Amino acid sequence: MKNNATRDKLIDSGAQLISQQGYNATGINAVLKTCGVPKGSFYHYFSSKEDFGLAVIESFAASYDETLSALLEDSDTPPLERLKRYFATGREHMHECDHATGCLIGNLGQELSGQSDTFRDALNHVFQRWEQRFVHCLQDAQARGDIATHTPPEALASFILTGWEGAILRAKTLKSAEPMEQFEKILFQHVLVPA
Amino acid sequence: MKNNATRDKLIDSGAQLISQQGYNATGINAVLKTCGVPKGSFYHYFSSKEDFGLAVIESFAASYDETLSALLEDSDTPPLERLKRYFATGREHMHECDHATGCLIGNLGQELSGQSDTFRDALNHVFQRWEQRFVHCLQDAQARGDIATHTPPEALASFILTGWEGAILRAKTLKSAEPMEQFEKILFQHVLVPA
DNA sequence: ATAGCAATAGACTGACTGGTCTACTTTAAT
């Protein structure tokens, strides 16, 4: 059995704690305590803390990908409007977590990229998948003539993801979503404009 | 005696290890070992690991501020050219550390903002100081008519710092400076343009 | 009914954590 309730509980608690405190600062015992699962079960489902961490990333990425798909590939909405909704959702999340959590993938990317190539690869793939979603949305926008075509959508997608992650980081240290608003404003004012 | 060679050795080793592995993953014993200082000395100069961490941040910020000032306030060079040199220096650093270290302040901001308000405040101030340097440089550019004046320099500065930090993060997970180049390119193509 | 495996349960281990403690050495002031 792979899809067990216990396994899911571990992953959920892990995602929550790791989001709040980071990977290194989150002990296995703390995860166990918050979801009331004994250690035996943990090492039944996961071979190591790293294995567990990767599972948390996978699970988060899968569930987030659905959200992203629903937001960015909703063909009933103009592409730039979809992007704005995506940003709005991100800002909402930021408020909900009191500007403390931010983006799990971004956090781990910062914390673990220099520490473990396995983690770096996993996180990089998640980023690339997200970027791809942006690319499609931007292609739609270019096809409709909503934005200029002289910059390739891949470049724009990289720029947007990059800037957004940076804005989230800055919002955390500032404890305010203002940098996220600032980023969005200038992005739509200067970058995502018609030819 | 505040300015002791031993204290400096501790801070230097600490900055190096924390840059590579992060704060939580860097043990005091590891710092001690890399610079050959006994534990007694450590707790003679610093009251705790947190106190030490704050000293590392302070020391880094002070030395980096000099670099930043030299690059961004060099009135012999056109302001946009100064910015380009700043970005080039950042990319160089990224290559030197094999895309593993990135920006110490950004790293710690991500790792510790949700964990400790003391750290968050310290890091936030460093960011704000940097942002101020950008503001001055952008004001020069606006005064010369190199860029449009309809967006306040504070907003542009926030956008640039934010985007640059995000690009560094992305460069770490990608193990390539490409996102940094991408960011710079689009920034100068779309945002930092004359009226 | 029972054999066999999946899963639960938590005591336990050695290594390591940040931090304390006492002893010793050096330096500077008198």
Add this chain to the structure above:
DNA sequence: ATTAAAGTAGACCAGTCAGTCTATTGCTAT
């Protein structure tokens, strides 16, 4: 020369870390 303080030195502490081990329970197929 004497004394006090600054600094060096590292053994040591309680607590925590990731991970192991054995014992037991629950389920399922025969």
